Amino acid sequence: MTQKIVPHQKAFSRVKKFGDWGNAILAVTTIVAVSSIVFDDQLKGYGLTDKVNALNSLLILAYLVLDLTTSYVLQKAEMLRRLVFIDNSFGVNLTGKKSAGYFTNESLTPGVYKMAVNCFENSFFSHFISSRMFIRLAIKNIPIAAIFIGAASMGEAKIVNLIFQLSLPVVLVQQLVKLGFYVSTTETVLDNFKTLFSDLRGNPPTDQRTPEILRNVIQYETNISWGSIPLSSSLFEKFNDELSKEWERMKNEYQIPNQ
Secondary structure, three states: OOOOEOOOHHHHHHHHHHHHHHHHHHHHHHHHHHHHHHOHHHHHHOOOHHHHHHHHHHHHHHHHHHHHHHHHHHHHHHHHHHHHHHHHHHOOOOOOOOOEOOOOOOOOOOOHHHHHHHHHHHHHHHHHHHHHHHHHHHHHHHHHHHHHHHHHHOOOHHHHHHHHHOHHHHHHHHHHHHHHHHHHHHHHHHHHHHHHHHHHOOOOOOHHHHHHHHHHHHHHHHHHHHHOOOOOHHHHHHHHHHHHHHHHHHHHHOOOOOO
C-alpha cells in the first residue's frame, strides 16, 4: 500500500493551531467584557475597572495579531496546496516533494483533463465540508440571535448594546455570512464540473473545452483565496471514507477513466 504523502498537511496544521489560539482569546475577551458589566459595582469598589479594561484591550490586541498571523500562514499553506495540485495534475515537481495517495486520480495521464478531474474532486469535498461547517456555525449563532431579538422586544437596550460591543458575536456573524457565500460559490463550481463531465462522458476534452476547465479552476481557487476559510479537518476525517466512496460512484457515473 502506497504511503500517503501530503506536503501541505503540516502547513495547515499550523493554521489550525493559530486559529484555535485566536478563538480561545476571543472567548476570553467576551467573558471579561461581560463580567466587567455584570460586576461593574464590585470592580469599582476594588478599583479594578481600569485594570480589567486594560486587560481586555491587551487580549483584543493579541487576537488581532493572531488573526493576522493566521491569515498569513493560511496564505502560505494555500500557495503550497496549489503547487501540489499543479504537480499532480501535470506530472511536475514544483514543491520538491510530490503528494502520494492524496488525490484518487493518480493513474490519469497528466494534463488539462487530469487537472479538471482533480479540481472536480476538490470542489466535491470542499462543498460538502463547508456546508457542514455552515450548519455548525449557524447553530452557534442561534443563541446570539435569540438574545438579541428577546432583549430588543423587551426594550433591554443595555443588552442589545452589549451584543454589538462584544467581539465574539460580531466575528461569528461575519464568519457565517462569509461561509454562506463560500458554500454558494463552491456549489456553482461543482455544478459546472458536473455539467462538463456529463458532456464528456469518458471522452478526453477537446481544446475548445480548455477555457471552460480553466474558468472552473480559477473560480474555485479565487473563492478559496477570497474566503480565507480553513476547512474543518475533523469533519474531513469524519466523512472522508463516506465521501471517497461517493466520489468513486460519481466517477463511474460520469465515466471518468482510471488511466
